[in-house]
Amino acid sequence: MIFASVLSCSKGLDKVECKSKNTDKGIIENNIDFGTCIYELQNKTFVVKDTPQYLLLQKEINDGKIIDDNCTFPGIDFSKNTLLGQYASATGCTINFNRDVAVDSTKKEVNYIIDAQGCGICDMFGYSYNFVLTKKIDDSYSILFNGK
Numbered sequence: 001m002i003f004a005s006v007l008s009c010s011k012g013l014d015k016v017e018c019k020s021k022n023t024d025k026g027i028i029e030n031n032i033d034f035g036t037c038i039y040e041l042q043n044k045t046f047v048v049k050d051t052p053q054y055l056l057l058q059k060e061i062n063d064g065k066i067i068d069d070n071c072t073f074p075g076i077d078f079s080k081n082t083l084l085g086q087y088a089s090a091t092g093c094t095i096n097f098n099r100d101v102a103v104d105s106t107k108k109e110v111n112y113i114i115d116a117q118g119c120g121i122c123d124m125f126g127y128s129y130n131f132v133l134t135k136k137i138d139d140s141y142s143i144l145f146n147g148k
Contacts, residue, residue, distance in 0.1 A: 046085035092118025095126035
């Protein structure tokens with residue numbers, strides 16, 4: 001029984017298998033990492049479609065730093081890409097973020113779904129803003145954010 005608890009994690013009353021790493025699905029091209037700095041932002045969802053918006057996000061991250069390590073901001077070609085971010089958190093010995101950005105062309109919607117999983121019997125808290133790079137999202141599409 002104890003062995004099974006270590007290999008599974010609780011999510012409500014359901015038991016789910018612990019995943020050993022983060023997963024990405026849909027139109028996600030890449031995860032964006034801003035370096036070793038730890039920051040806290042007021043916003044919980046982000047849609048960045050151009051360089052001026054990206055510069056504002058960089059300022060917000062630098063202003064919200066909790067630990068003043070180096071933030072690095074990779075170059076992004078906004079003529080080809082859109083940057084999305086969504087805050088999610090979980091508690092457990094291992095914390096994984098399963099990200100899916102799906103396009104519904106009929107409804108002209110993009111849906112960013114995050115499933116944050118905390119596995120194991122630990123009180124460690126983890127969070128991520130889950131910044132991902134997608135192909136350019138047309139301005140005529142609505143962008144929806146959903147966390148599980």
